Amino acid sequence: MGTAALSGPPVTQKAGEPESFWDNYGYLLSAFWVVFLIFPVLSIARSGLPAGLTILGYGLIACFAATYLQAFYRFRSGLGRSTNGHPGAWPFFALLLTLALAGIPLLRENTLSYGPFIISYAAYLLSQRAMWWITSTTLVLSVCVAFASGQVEEFIFLLCILVVLAIGNALNITLIRSGLAADDLRLDFAVLTEQDRMARDVHDALGHSLTAVGLKAQLAERLLDTDIEAARSELQQINALTVEAMDSIRVTVGGLRRxxxxxxxxxxxxxxxxxxxxxxxxxxxxxxxxxxxxxxxxxxxxxxxxxxxxxxxxxxxxxxxxxxxxxxxxxxxxxxxxxxxxxxxxxxxxxxxxxxxxxxxxxxxxxxxxxxx
The missing domain is CATH 3.30.565.10 (Histidine kinase-like ATPase, C-terminal domain)
Known part of the structure; x- marks a missing residue:
């Protein structure tokens, strides 16, 4: 009986597999921190500024929130996975800083309320070096402003949030990247397993057949001068073995397709x-x-x-x-x-x-x- 050629997927290929939940919806976690914009909003509301400046303050806060959410949505695939961050995330970060700095005359020390957003943005969208630099700078500035303004007690809650957030982001990023490293190891193992399988299949498919073909070819050559019919029979068997070997190769190579x-x-x-x-x-x-x-x-x-x-x-x-x-x-x-x-x-x-x-x-x-x- 001849061997028919089958095809199918190896475990090593991941093309076309659906993205993970984190890839698709991780950016929604960024929306959680929008709640903390209530502090600059309340600061503007209680400041007694003229109507025009009040509207300007609210507008700056709204633009900050929109920029923050848009950046996380645009770069949602692979949040926190790369130590180099997303190159395209820097312009958004510059815009966030510009909006935050523009609000200083209106918010004054309450501009620190933007700290959690700046730290989280750096952790998930910028490089690892930038994350540590921006996080430490934000924490130091926050402490300095709190003491300089004489409102340490008023800002103690925000300072605690910044510290907890910095530690939480670092741990989460470490877990994400450790998971990626584990996935890479599993993929490498799968590749090695597949290569080993291919080597075994090629050996199984061709080793016996080619050995038999060689022996039968030698026998057929010796029989040509003494027994033509026996030589013809050997040649027919060689042909059958060749067809079988080709079918086996198709089976093995076909296994590369998903x-x-x-x-x-x-x-x-x-x-x-x-x-x-x-x-x-x-x-x-x-x-x-x-x-x-x-x-x-x-x-x-x-x-x-x-x-x-x-x-x-x-x-x-x-x-x-x-x-x-x-x-x-x-x-x-x-x-x-x-x-x-x-x-x-x-x-x-x-x-x-x-x-x-x-x-x-x-x-x-x-x-x-x-x-x-």
């Missing part, structure tokens, strides 16, 4: 049909855990490839449920046989997903691969 579980099921069904194996699909791809779709696709592809290569089956059953999936056939049972790289690869993929992969005898006489979590 598919969803639903797409993978369509591919394996087509491959089984081409090989004359009837497919019985029980359940739906939508019944499985979407988070595990990539790993499930790979395991389905590997299990069906084993059916096509080794089982000599007439029917293949694929069952999908919320708790896992199974692939079984009615061909030659592989249960109890030597555990090859493909089976070990399936177990490893399952383990990385917090699942368990077992292989045993099928009630239909062949092999059953079962994944559960």
């Amino acid at each position: 598919t969803t579980l639903g797409e993978e099921l369509s591919l394996v069904r087509a491959a089984l049909d081409d090989a004359g194996v009837r497919t019985v699909l029980i359940g739906d791809a939508g019944d499985s855990d979407p988070v595990r779709s990539t790993a499930l696709s790979w395991i389905v592809r590997e299990a069906v490839t084993n059916v096509l290569r080794h089982a000599h089956a007439t029917t293949c059953w694929i069952r999908i449920s919320e708790g896992g999936l199974s692939i079984e056939d009615d061909g030659d049972s592989l249960a109890g046989s030597h555990e090859g790289h493909g089976i070990r690869g399936m177990r490893e993929r399952a383990r990385l997903q917090g699942a368990r992969c077992e292989m045993g005898a099928s009630e239909h006489g062949g092999t059953k691969v079962e994944l559960s979590w």
